[in-house]
Amino acid sequence: MEVEDGAQLCFPQFPNTSCRKPLSPWPETVTIMLYSISLITVALNLLIIMSISHFRQLHTPTNILLLSLAVSDLLVGLVLMPVEVPRKTSCWFFGDFVCATYIILSGIIPSASIGDIVLISVDRYVAICDPLHYTTKVTGGRVKLCVCLCWLYSVSYSFLYLKDLPTQPGSYKSCYGECVFVITNNSGTDFHKRQQSLVLNFIVPVILIIALYLRVFAVAVSQARAMRSHITAVTLQLSVTPKAKKSELKAARNLGVLVVVFLLCFCPYYLVSLVGDNLVNASSASYVLFVFYCNSCLNPVIYALFYPWFRKAVKLIVTLQILQPGSCETNMM
Numbered sequence: 043m044e045v046e047d048g049a050q051l052c053f054p055q056f057p058n059t060s061c062r063k064p065l066s067p068w069p070e071t072v073t074i075m076l077y078s079i080s081l082i083t084v085a086l087n088l089l090i091i092m093s094i095s096h097f098r099q100l101h102t103p104t105n106i107l108l109l110s111l112a113v114s115d116l117l118v119g120l121v122l123m124p125v126e127v128p129r130k131t132s133c134w135f136f137g138d139f140v141c142a143t144y145i146i147l148s149g150i151i152p153s154a155s156i157g158d159i160v161l162i163s164v165d166r167y168v169a170i171c172d173p174l175h176y177t178t179k180v181t182g183g184r185v186k187l188c189v190c191l192c193w194l195y196s197v198s199y200s201f202l203y204l205k206d207l208p209t210q211p212g213s214y215k216s217c218y219g220e221c222v223f224v225i226t227n228n229s230g231t232d233f234h235k236r237q238q239s240l241v242l243n244f245i246v247p248v249i250l251i252i253a254l255y256l257r258v259f260a261v262a263v264s265q266a267r268a269m270r271s272h273i274t275a276v277t278l279q280l281s282v283t284p285k286a287k288k289s290e291l292k293a294a295r296n297l298g299v300l301v302v303v304f305l306l307c308f309c310p311y312y313l314v315s316l317v318g319d320n321l322v323n324a325s326s327a328s329y330v331l332f333v334f335y336c337n338s339c340l341n342p343v344i345y346a347l348f349y350p351w352f353r354k355a356v357k358l359i360v361t362l363q364i365l366q367p368g369s370c371e372t373n374m375m
Contacts, residue, residue: 052133052219061219066131083119086342087112093355099374103185110189111158115338117151123335133219141221149200156247157192163254170258244312307337
């Protein structure tokens with residue numbers, strides 16, 4: 043019996059303090075699929091980063107925001123998804139410091155993604171609702187500053203929220219061989235931290251995103267009706283209300299799809315966070331987490347479906363035409 047019990051321990055040499063080997067919440071085929079999704083996420087977002095970084099015509103304020111979103115999505119596929127699989131399916135052998143680093147990054151990266159989505163919504167709001175002043179209000183310098191502030195906020199908040207981890211990286215584990223950060227669902231300080239994170243990282247951004255896009259689509263619909271009406275060309279030209287370009291309306295629609303996918307992927311995760319892990323079985327919670335992470339894979343797929351410049355850029359990258367002199371000046375529109 044002792045041999046059998048030892049075989050079930052992560053560290054048989056420490057029978058009193060070792061964790062038992064966890065049962066995988068997924069079949070082996072699902073684990074392989076998750077690793078595949080991780081690789082696809084890295085590859086697709088790397089293409090986005092290379093496209094926007096290389097081709098000068100794509101250095102627009104909106105694309106700078108998409109670049110920041112692609113960076114956070116790349117980190118999800120490169121860091122969070124590959125580490126989450128062994129963390130859930132086997133013992134943790136990488137030490138307390140690596141565990142603490144992973145947990146801190148798992149707070150910073152999704153928070154930055156949410157911030158980027160908010161900034162994209164603000165960008166589309168200004169482009170559609172105030173097109174006359176868009177170029178003066180939304181400049182490359184201001185967008186870069188907003189992106190830096192977004193990442194700075196994500197880093198600062200995550201370190202404040204997880205302030206015990208850097209100094210006491212192993213304080214939350216109950217035994218050797220696990221990597222956890224437990225926030226209990228009770229009336230104490232930990233539950234208030236859970237509520238605070240839910241409000242600041244999800245509820246407030248989602249309310250802001252939905253409010254902005256409702257306004258954007260209301261204006262877009264009214265402008266579409268105006269363009270289809272039988273008002274004479276002279277009347278349209280004399281109108282004092284500037285109309286957004288057709289390309290701006292299309293961009294708003296495309297980024298609206300991005301936001302809808304974001305909400306569909308993020309809502310289940312934060313719903314589980316609100317309900318509490320003790321009311322949800324481990325398998326369901328794990329699937330919800332990967333739906334949360336899969337948003338990072340779906341974003342570049344949306345680009346491929348709706349953005350011709352991305353498809354053209356991918357073709358130039360895959361065929362190595364970007365290595366030719368002057369390729370950064372290629373017309374991408």
